Amino acid sequence: MTPPNDTTLPDFQPSERTRIKRLHQRAVFDRKTVYEILDAGLMCHVGYAIDGQPYVTPTAYWRVDDRVYWHGSSASKMLRAVEKGIDVCFTVAHLDGLVLARSGFHSSINYRSVMALGVAEKVSDEAQKLAALEVFTERLTPGRWAELRPVNKQEIKATTVLSLKLEEVACKVRTGPPGDDEEDYSLDVWAGVVPIATMIGAPEDDPRLKAGIAQPAYLREVKIG
């Protein structure tokens, strides 16, 4: 159960709701880019409404084939609302840089974002749930799933896993230097990009770590963003 880039599947098509009306040069609908953006991230923001009030919950996610997954406590307000089959908006955004133009108006940010609309489904089958959780663990720390104390029945029951099929998807990307008004290029103002990236720090041992346990090699390979 590895997350391949199903580039055999067709690219996404804009719907009435995901068509990007402004700055459409930033719109991207190819499946490969969408998957790359999703696979680079760890935290999504799930939007849903309860009694007409929208909520946006940040949570960890992962992708398998043409689905994204997220999970949490079976008691979570978000998961209990969403598992009922309501409309959701799943958004992932990576911040890549400050774009400092010669005017405030053309200053911007570089980013990669994906938004998917739809109705999430609960993964009810126990084996499928476990398989999905395994992908989540293995994705950032390959090899760790086999090292962990196995999941027990009670924990599986206490964990809700939801998935959303990637069908109605919008993707926007901005890269590169500022685009200033032509007459502004002659101004004596610095312009350019200040890059922003996600940095993975040196792993910190649990204060209660058993003596003699070394840091596994996969900790040095964690990549996010």
Added chain:
Amino acid sequence: MTPPNDTTLPDFQPSERTRIKRLHQRAVFDRKTVYEILDAGLMCHVGYAIDGQPYVTPTAYWRVDDRVYWHGSSASKMLRAVEKGIDVCFTVAHLDGLVLARSGFHSSINYRSVMALGVAEKVSDEAQKLAALEVFTERLTPGRWAELRPVNKQEIKATTVLSLKLEEVACKVRTGPPGDDEEDYSLDVWAGVVPIATMIGAPEDDPRLKAGIAQPAYLREVKIG
């Protein structure tokens, strides 16, 4: 117009909608912490519904006193929907680390998040709009506002600025090492935290930068996260 920590104002009180029911040890309602989390970030996620469909739009934001602000093109679908006075959910989340426990179940992430509910207001007064945009620029790059080519009438008109008063606010923070089941501490599994932080890279000059313009000192001071 600097963003002070109005700690003279009372702390936030949980409402029926923002009371944190699970893992309530992670709930924080003191105003100082909420402001610190907001002031550390650049990108929020704004949730709103159009025809019952929730949307979550990532966008830049900033704080002044007890309000958060965000802005964009007056033609933006999000801003046009939200400026009508609909309910929104404003969420900011900073990812601080992977919490690798000895079981999948207790593995987690360290984070700081703020969620604010309410109805956003459009900043209509031109002077107030300019003042708000100045704070946004000065916040990450102090001194830059005065260097920029001034905003013109057409640009002010083309920019919508919204603000949300911080009233109904929930804040959750997780820090520190994993909390494993007592019997799992004896297992031969590495456990601990892999820190995640936002890194600001070396500024990249615009390829069309006018000769002789040095990188301003404030570029080295940019901090996010």
